[in-house]
Amino acid sequence: MRVHDATGRFVSNDTLFADAQGLVWSVDIETGRSKPVFQDVSSYFETSDCTGEAFLGGTFPPRYVFTLAGDPTFRRRPDTQMRALRQFKSFFSEGRCRTTQFESHGLPLSNTVPDSPVSPPTHTDGFTPPFHYEFD
Numbered sequence: 001m002r003v004h005d006a007t008g009r010f011v012s013n014d015t016l017f018a019d020a021q022g023l024v025w026s027v028d029i030e031t032g033r034s035k036p037v038f039q040d041v042s043s044y045f046e047t048s049d050c051t052g053e054a055f056l057g058g059t060f061p062p063r064y065v066f067t068l069a070g071d072p073t074f075r076r077r078p079d080t081q082m083r084a085l086r087q088f089k090s091f092f093s094e095g096r097c098r099t100t101q102f103e104s105h106g107l108p109l110s111n112t113v114p115d116s117p118v119s120p121p122t123h124t125d126g127f128t129p130p131f132h133y134e135f136d
Contacts, residue, residue: 004134005032005127019121023076024064032129034120036074038066042093044106050090050097055106057088065118068109069093074120075112083107 003011015027016037025034043050044057060066062079069092083105090099124131 001133001135003027003029003131005129005131007128009127011124011127011131017123018063019123021118022063023118024061025121027124027131029131030129032124032127032131034122034124036065036067038064040069040093041066042091043068043109044086044088044104045090045092046087048089048099050092054092054109055086055088056109056112057086057091057104057106059083059105066112070095073113074118075109076114076118077107077112081107081111 002013003015005011012027015029016024017027018024024037026037027033028035038060041056043054045052045054056077060077062077062081065074065076067074084107085103086106087103088106089101090097092098
């Protein structure tokens with residue numbers, strides 16, 4: 001499967017790609033623009049009221065770019081950061097705190113902001129959206 005633009009020009013082999021820093025991004029097929037692989041991700045907490053240290057729950061591979069719900073900052077999981085088993089009691093999503101109760105692996109969100117701000121790459125500039133798949 002390969003991605004082509006509206007004129008049939010080859011764009012890439014996939015909608016996921018690594019930029020010059022090795023961070024993994026996605027391509028929006030409709031607009032042709034780069035975007036985070038995961039967007040509006042929920043923040044999880046070990047308290048029942050969304051206070052204290054915030055965590056990234058679930059499985060997010062290192063270097064995959066994501067944004068949090070209500071925060072446009074581009075983040076990524078560092079290569080060396082291991083997830084640890086946590087007891088989550090609340091999460092922030094869609095502008096509000098919600099209670100929950102489950103055990104999952106998580107990592108502190110404070111470690112996911114890069115030292116230098118990250119900008120989306122522009123490698124798809126010059127191509128004509130929308131993009132489409134062609135199968136060999």
